[in-house]
Amino acid sequence: MLRDITLGQFFPGSTVVHRLDPRTKIMMVVVYIAALFNAKSWVSYGVVLAFLVFSIAVSRIRLSAMLRGLKPIVFIVVLTSLLNLLYARGEDVIAHWWIFTITRQGVKAAILMAARLIMLVMGTFMLTYTTSPIMLTYGLELLMNPLKKLKVPVHELAMMMSMALRLIPTLIEETDKIMSAQKARGAEFDTGNLIEKAKAMLPVLVPLFLSSFRRADELATAMEARCYHGGEGRTRLNVLKFARRDYLAFAAGLLLLAAVIVLARLGL
Amino acid sequence: MDEPILKIEKLSHVYSPGTPFETTALRDVDLEIYKGEILGIIGHTGSGKSTLIQHLNALIKPTSGRILLNGHDINESKQSVREVRSRVGLVFQYPEYQLFEETVKKDIAFGPRNMKLPQEEIDRRVMEAARFCGVEEELLDRAPFDLSGGQKRRVAIAGVIAMMPEVLVLDEPMAGLDPRGREEIMENILAYHNETGAAIVIVTHSMEEAARHAGRMAVLEHGTVAMSGTPEEVFSHGEQLRQMGLATPVMTDVADKLCKLGVKLAGTVYTVEQMVDALMALEGGRRDAS
């Protein structure tokens, strides 16, 4: 149930994908998404998919973990493809029933839309699954560094994000525990109408809220005790340096984007 | 002995079956809980204790096997699940973190309210549960978050006792408290046990506490019941318990050492009181001899 939410989860490993510089991976995800949104045809989708499958294979992330991560978006995928299926315009009518008309173009749009959403989510998972949150935020911090000149508190933002990512698994566990404890007192979360269900969540949300505050407070104290004093003068255990593999990987990403754009120009 | 109130039959539980994360938490567990007894469940982290107790009120469903409450399968229907939730009360670890209402009174009433009892009955049970747990009347209208740690813990336990369960299951009820706080909680639990005759199941790391109050103990190891019986029986296997990474009561350790040093005591000793008695008997014999 709640354990299925894999947001912020990281699967440690030592594959090439894991060892890539987080900055490379962040930029590659951006390029990948750009390619995905420029893909219009079966062929270009196929190229992007091949790229994704290749990265997953190299990273040795289990397919089951990938699929589990998709669970929360199943509803959105189904809904958007249904809408596409029913409302896309086209001439080649396959079926007609009441006010609904299904066309060949509709079927194509539905499949491609579902593929796009799934590939979008899987691509971003590749980033979070193979990059530790600390490295991820470190990468973001470095990429955003130019913004410091505009007085954007880059380090603080990055630290906040990494703490949030750190607390997610703990809070998920906590939510499970509180829900069980209230069920043991006879609470029911799956009966009644929407308002009753919302009301039933109160006994979970209040303790969860309080415990998040308590945890955040204790964590802040522990960080202070370990000499945390902002980003000034901080060094790093793992210093980021672009290696050959980063240039190669990024080049591959750009090649993907170029290929998709060329294919689109060719009308494919 | 009487018919057991709760009977666990061949219970197995597997988490995330069919995935790479598959783990067997419980394997063929048979255990009975009798009316009016105090059962201590011992085992180190990961031995399956908390999975086991969450089966007792149908929070977790068995992968195989069943749990019978007075002879009826608790997972039989929605109705039976609802029923077992109030008849088998479960107090989680650090239960004070589940308090949520504006007042202590309302929080204790949460369980009875979910049972859809009439208002007078709810009020009566709140007062009764507060009394069992030593929650003074003037605290009832206070916000639970204003109380001390020990008080919060007692309010949380009162919230479960207010459902008047026939079996009260507590997971590490004394964890993190100072010695006096520990003693108070134990007294509250015993008061409920003595006055209502409810069966008590205490999950604990502390052999001392289990030894002092439990009439029967079950030791869990790798998801199976490795040992069960009276404390005498269980603690007579001191070496085996230590091998499982469990701490034997200090008095058992002293007795074992004494035995090695040539001083034999009669019977199994696991509390200070027993040790004093055993040694005074020895002293008596010695005095008579000289």
Add this chain to the structure above:
Amino acid sequence: MDNTVIKIDDLTFFYTPDDEDTVPEDVLSGVSLEIGQGSFVAVLGHNGSGKSTLARHLNALLLPKGGTVTVFGMDTKDEELMLEIRRRVGMVFQNPDNQIVSNVVEEDVAFAPENLGVPTPEIRQRVDEALKTVGMYKYRTHAPHLLSGGQKQRIAIAGVLAMRPKCVVFDEPTAMLDPQGRRDVMKIIGRMKNELGSTVILITHHMEEAALADRVVVMSDGKLVMDGPPREIFTHVEELEALGLTVPGTVKLMWELRRRGLDVPLSTLTVDECAAALADHFGK
């Protein structure tokens, strides 16, 4: 004492109340204490006795409202010295979940040296060394939230050791652990004292743990009420019980036997000592 590393002089502290009308209640009042280099001091006291508040003064997480706290010759009120004080006096807290900052073990251990601006190659060295000291080196790339409570606590200790502190304050580090986790943590504390020569201050509710210290300090209602070696402190069975505390089981046994007229020594702190004394008495 000329090897004093911590000197607390007439320390008073209260939390400033939210509204101005309420009179603040002293959490600590008139506490004076000196701790020597390399000593192992256990602090006992009921919940709310002020133990944790006292501990938080030792690394300037809290600042005195009255009196002074001096650590390694530095006044904790001197803001300039705050980082240096926290580097020298490390602190391990009760809940391991709430002191781990990273989702990777080694990155977590590196947190303090990173904050201190230690050069990268040395951070690596310190992290490896600290993880080996607590016996968690092989878990260095694991995710902490998948480890047991005892293992997490060892990671937290490694995170403090990586600062190379001279003194470590443990605030009920074993309260949430199972017996195995508790033993592991106590073993590490012993190693820190004996092999690293650290000064250790241990706040605990477990009398058996306090019995391992060189010195026991007892607090009650914000005051220091007893101070001495464990062998001496634990002879005050009735006073300790009146303060809501207990004594180790072995001492309690001897006390009961003595009350019944047996001539046995009172302060046997360990099982071996206790059994030997009893064998000595009954073997005759």
